[in-house]
Amino acid sequence: MKNIDWQASWIWGEGEASPRNEWRCFRKTFEVPPANESGGGALLSITADSRYVLYVNGTRVGRGPVRSWPSELAYDQHEIGHLLKPGQPNTIAVLVMHFGISTFYYLRGRGGLIAQVQDGAGHVLAATDASWRNSVHLGHHPRSPRASCQHAFAEYVDARLWDAAWVSESFDDTAWEASLAMGAAGMEPWTTLKLRDIPLLTEERIVPVRVESLAKVKSFQATAAVDVRNALVKGSENHANRNAFLGFALTSLYADRACKATIGFVQSHECLRSLSVNGRRLEEQFYGSKPERYVDVELLAGDNLLAIDVSGHIHTGKLQIGVYADEPANVSFRAPAWPGRLTTAEEGLLSDWLSIGPFDTVELLDHQGWRELNEEHPVYVALRDKAITLDDLVAYRQWIEPIAAAHVSEADIFALSVWRKENVKYAVPAELQNAVIPHREPAEVPFFEGYDTEVLFDLGKEYSGYLQFEIEAEAGTVLDWYGFEYMSGQYRQDMFGLDHTLRYVAVDGRQRYESPIRRGLRYLTLTVRGAAKPVKIHSVTMLQSNYPVAEVGSFTSSDALLNDIWEISRHTTKVCMEDTFVDCPAFEQVFWVGDSRNEALVSNYLFGVQDIVKRCLKLVPGSKFQTPLFADQVPSGWSSVIPNWTFFWAIACAEYYEQTGDRDFAREMYEHIQFTLAHYLTHIDDKGLFNIKGWNLLDWSPIDQPNDGVVTHQNMFLVHTLKTGAAMGRLAGDEAGAAELERAADSLQEAINRHLWSEEARAYIDCIHADGRRSTVISMQTQVVASLTGIAPSDRKAVIDTYLIAPPPNFVQIGSPFMSFFYYEALAKLGETGLMLQDIRRNYGQMIRHGATTCWEQYPNFLENRANPDMLSRSHCHAWSAAPAYFLGREVLGVRSLAPGWRKVEIAPIPGDLTWAKGSVPHPAGGRIDVAWTLDTATQTMTLNVTYPAHTEVEIRLPDGVQGVVNEVKLAVL
The missing domain is CATH 2.60.120.260 (Galactose-binding domain-like)
Known part of the structure; x- marks a missing residue:
């Protein structure tokens, strides 16, 4: 990929500049010179507002763009030389979906498309201008509902109203209108076009594992x-x-x-x-x-x-x-x-x-x-x-x-999909299972006079991508598709607050449709309505789409439960890697800044990729036009601040440096860290405490974290962030700035210990309310953060560390796997890996026992779910919960970096109560570190086998009190 000299213009059609939920189609037919004149190859550069799907000579080539701020809009490049026909007419077709509203991952701009094709010699073969033909997609229903505040719209397509062949070379577009050329690259609101900084996402074909159920229904x-x-x-x-x-x-x-x-x-x-x-x-x-x-x-x-x-x-x-x-x-x-x-x-x-x-x-x-x-x-x-x-x-x-x-x-x-006046279930006929078996004869959906027919598919686990289906039906037959995450027996957890449905009205005969809208789901219902005769299903497919990763990390051990927990953590992390890390593939698909800090650490131990981490971190300062405190999800139309999320971002910047050794990145990010911390320090009150009105969140639990006042955990994380900023300042060569941040950290730490410790409770209180009232709530969360951040002086730390080892029942307990990540960090510092494994088994084991294939946002029936005992969690796939994949590699395998860029690595397994474990951890400079150990508990003897790249200095330690044999293998590096 390379930056280009844009000669194309931004184009759109007549009408509103930013129409609501409009799909607009563009076409251009152009000549390609003979192969010996073109220099070989061809590169198509493209971006659009809001999203596009690109076809070349009838073949779908790609989707985009990645989420970005309008003023720094990303563009993609696709190699299309293999699709072009030298010496003949060739056709580019682009579907542009303009939202016309702001979401949690898009800021409203205006409708627009810009694209340019260059051959191998750099000649421009085609570029968007007024000669491109365009038409509103007449089969798309612009009045489909909002999907949610996070997303844009649900999907409603009437195939009778639009020719699916519009993407092909032979389609006659003479009835379409000429495009409106609006201006050159660099026009408002897209003042800068930036080449995409991560690879194109994957598309893996997933078919359902079975038809789960069949019913006749009325709604x-x-x-x-x-x-x-x-x-x-x-x-x-x-x-x-x-x-x-x-x-x-x-x-x-x-x-x-x-x-x-x-x-x-x-x-x-x-x-x-x-x-x-x-x-x-x-x-x-x-x-x-x-x-x-x-x-x-x-x-x-x-x-x-x-x-x-x-x-x-x-x-x-x-x-x-x-x-x-x-x-x-x-x-x-x-x-x-x-x-x-x-x-x-x-x-x-x-x-x-x-x-x-x-x-x-x-x-x-x-x-x-x-x-x-x-x-x-x-x-x-x-x-x-x-x-x-x-x-x-x-x-x-x-x-x-x-x-x-x-x-x-x-x-x-x-x-219509979630409420049924009548719902009569039938045993699934064997022939209907053909709907999920490739290369079998089509499955016929049973027809019930006076009723609709519902077929429920199970994909086996949750995926995130694009729904495809091929069916045979009469014109006017309605196919309503609806996806959700969880069911158990007769209970189905419908996803209120999210409408990712798709209504498809069939044209006559055999037809294929591919949705351009991303969805996350495990279960998928098809309800056939208004059919005069049975519908035949030839295929149902999900195109799983995620950031491309190799499955480098691995883990197995003598505990099958831990192995299952590691696996659901791995899969969760993978499906939550889109063009950024996202919190979940279904409900939101949002890049929450605080979540991504933990997700990046997990990804480091699974996949070792860094482009996506760097991209996430660099997006955050773009929110400074919304707030100098930096927004908690970006790029977003919701200008919202969770101070802890900004603190986690700054900490993640330092962790990226530790992972990669990229000093230039550290210098660049230090300027932004210094900028936002200066604004946070303006909220220090006359007691010397951080006092702010905002979304003062850390955990889904009844801890006392009001949205106005002094919140203890937030003050503690600010101290840690100020110290982190000081370290980044020294990397950037700003000794004076670093010293100033350290002084602010020391002052805040002293105020915390003076005002937020309860001698009576022998613990840190949760907060001081805006009216000056001291909280009476004592929580595990606050004590965990105090231990983790080193806030407490030694005598107090000795006390609170006993709470981490044996949580007092009268303390508010941890309510989410996200908070558990920090708890596990604190336990690891204390050398309490055995307690960590017990906690993982207890909490994540509940998920496994309920059939989880991905990690849940919450622990079962906690707080928000108590009104409905069947509702075990809001989201059933949430990457802020994937902690085990990180800690099992770091603590049980014992692989830890000791120097930036992993130039020096420690391998020091902590067995806990396991008798053997083996696995791999990616090295950020290439290669991987393989560890396999076996412990004879009777003799306390360990056999430890280690393989690692020769570019890494390795220190190997056996557990305290254990003797044994260490076998090392160094791999040559190209």
């Missing part, structure tokens, strides 16, 4: 998803921050006869403060366990006014509603009759929904605060305390606005 008859956030809060599409507002959403439920009906709400904890139907308040009649809420109603023949108080603090801000009426009644949504009804032509741009408000934005309030809005928001309060009727539409007409059709999805596939 809602009418559904809708309303983007309350973007509809009511103007400008909210430009960011992903929380909004707080007051308002209502209204529609009419039309019934063709009087009937009983069920109304269901399946959104996640938003947009449902109260409900009235025909002037009757119904929220006290809700049933179902949150977030699902249902109510049974009597509908009149004709229109029934439905009013929903959607006020609240929202991120996604999506109202998801479904209605089921007893047969033979039919129900649907339609616009209420109100005094401001517009003309028919205008109504074509509108939905069946109205809004009342928003009346005002409000500060974040607790439950009681919502009841005390009377004086400041009298209009809202007057409506809140009554059931809204048609008469109110006249009285409050000045507050009523029709909701644009763009903000209402007339079908909510998630709601």
Whole structure:
């Protein structure tokens, strides 16, 4: 790959600069000179806003770009010489998916594509300009719902409306329009184009291991998803921050006869403060366990006014509603009759929904605060305390606005997939298993008159990538696909708050579709709706896509449970390596800065790759335009700060230097570390403590970590970060700056020990609240951080270290595998590897016993899950939890770096209660370190075999009290 001299222009089509959820297709046919004139080979450079899929002569070549800040947009390069036909016309086709909204991994820009093809001699063969043809993808449904606040949109494609052959050379694009040339490379908002700094991601074909179940089902008859956030809060599409507002959403439920009906709400904890139907308040009649809420109603023949108080603090801000009426009644949504009804032509741009408000934005309030809005928001309060009727539409007409059709999805596939009025299961026919067996005859989906058919596939473990399927169906048959992470027996953990569904409306005959949207899932349901005859499935495939790694690291031992735990840690880390480390492949796919520090350490012991680590670390300072404290997830439209996450980033920069010995990187990052720490130090209060209003998070547990005040663990990590910054300063040659950071660290450490220690409890308290109140909570988390960061003087450290070895039951206990990572670090410093192994077996062993193939975000039934004993964790694949893959290699195999770049390595196994272990650890300079040991516990004799690259100085130590034989092999280095 090489940087290029851009001669191409940015192009787009006519219409909005940043349209909501628009897929736009581009084509260019060009001549390629004969092979002897082209210099051999061809390189295509390309990027787009927001994402692209590239085809050359009908062959899909790649996807991109990697996430980046708009002002430093990354571009990709694809070698396409083998696909070109010298002396003939050749066609480039590009699908550009423009989000039109900000997400947790994308900041809204505007629609655009830039691409350039050069031959081996450097001649430009094709470049985006006004001659490229373009068209909106007419088969894509732009009104598909928001997937979540983290993601963009769910997927809805009608294959009848768009020719899948548009990517081929033979397609006739003369009816398409010419493109609009907007400007040269370097135009706003993409002022700098930067060559991609990591390899292209993998695509590995994964097929399901079996058809898990078959059922005939009935679900809602009418559904809708309303983007309350973007509809009511103007400008909210430009960011992903929380909004707080007051308002209502209204529609009419039309019934063709009087009937009983069920109304269901399946959104996640938003947009449902109260409900009235025909002037009757119904929220006290809700049933179902949150977030699902249902109510049974009597509908009149004709229109029934439905009013929903959607006020609240929202991120996604999506109202998801479904209605089921007893047969033979039919129900649907339609616009209420109100005094401001517009003309028919205008109504074509509108939905069946109205809004009342928003009346005002409000500060974040607790439950009681919502009841005390009377004086400041009298209009809202007057409506809140009554059931809204048609008469109110006249009285409050000045507050009523029709909701644009763009903000209402007339079908909510998630709601249809998770709620079934009837769900009759059948034994899976042997022939249906052909759906998962390659090269067998197609599987026929059973047809049930008057019902939909649900087929559930199991991929065997969680994957992250792109769904493909090949089917045979009649035109108009609806295939609804829905993925989720976990099920056990009859319990299915539906993923409320995430809509990664795909509705595909079939064209007639045999057809193949590949989704351009990344999904993470283990289980996949296909619900066939509206079929006149059985659908045939030829294949269902997931293209697993991740950062390319070699499986260098390995671990096995005398404990089969630890081996299984290491394996789920490995797989979790791999599927959470995209163009950055991400927290999870399903719910978020977000580069959380603090998570990635631990993920990088795990990856070092599994794969040894460094480009992705470096890329993650260098992305963080780009958030300084949002906050000088640096954002906790980047690049993101949510300008949010978790101070600990910034501290972990700075620590990770130092750890990258230790891993690679890259002094230039250390110098570059020191400037950014110094910059942000200077801003953090402005929050030191008159007691000398770090005191801030923010998201003061460390663990999912009931520790006392308020979002305003002095949080002890945060103060301690700041001390550690200041010392880390000082060390980086010395690497950069800034002795004065380093000394200043050390003085700040010493001062803060002294204040912590003066104000945050409880002599009565003989422990560090969790916090001092903003009102000066000292916390009465004592937690393991705070004591772990005190030990790990070296905050405590020796007498106190001796006390708190006893808590780490035997956690007092009255202390708040560790609540997530993320926090366990720091606990294990502290135990390793104390030489308590045996305790670490016990903790890993106990906590991760619960995951294995529940069939986990990946590491969970939380420990089973902890805190957030207590309302539902079947819900063992929110996310079932979360890389901040993959600690065992790091610690088993570092402590049990005993492989530890002693010098930057691993120039010097210690191999000192700690057996714990194991009798043998073997495995490999990647060396960052190339090669790997192989360790295999066997311990005779009766004689305390060890045989230790070690192989390592000759470029590494190695110190080998047997465990204390153990004698034995050491066999070394040095491998020559090229």
